[in-house]
Amino acid sequence: MYIMKHDYSLKExxxxxxxxxxxxxxxxxxxxxxxxxxxxxxxxxxxxxxxxLKREGRGSYTPDVSGILIGLMDRVEALEKREx
Numbered sequence: 001m002y003i004m005k006h007d008y009s010l011k012e013x014x015x016x017x018x019x020x021x022x023x024x025x026x027x028x029x030x031x032x033x034x035x036x037x038x039x040x041x042x043x044x045x046x047x048x049x050x051x052x053l054k055r056e057g058r059g060s061y062t063p064d065v066s067g068i069l070i071g072l073m074d075r076v077e078a079l080e081k082r083e084x
Contacts, residue, residue, distance in 0.1 A: 010035060014043045015052060018061070025059035 008016070013028055025034065030040040042063060047053040051067025 010039060011046060012044045014040060015047060019063060022063060025061065027059065
């Protein structure tokens with residue numbers, strides 16, 4: 001069984017685990033992480049809303065590469081502004 005690190009939120013665990021194995025839908029992810037299905041399903045919905053995942057069909061998702069890259073660029077830009 002997968003043991004969650006305490007410094008990651010469920011959302012971070014789901015996203016990192018999904019990137020390592022994109023074949024995992026919410027049911028399989030909940031089982032793998034030992035988390036509640038409804039909580040994991042809500043995380044998938046949130047990741048889609050944030051542009052990190054795309055829903056391809058029932059229980060089927062893919063990484064949204066453009067959304068991920070834009071998110072990373074926004075983070076880099078915010079960090080650069082903080083350093084000035």
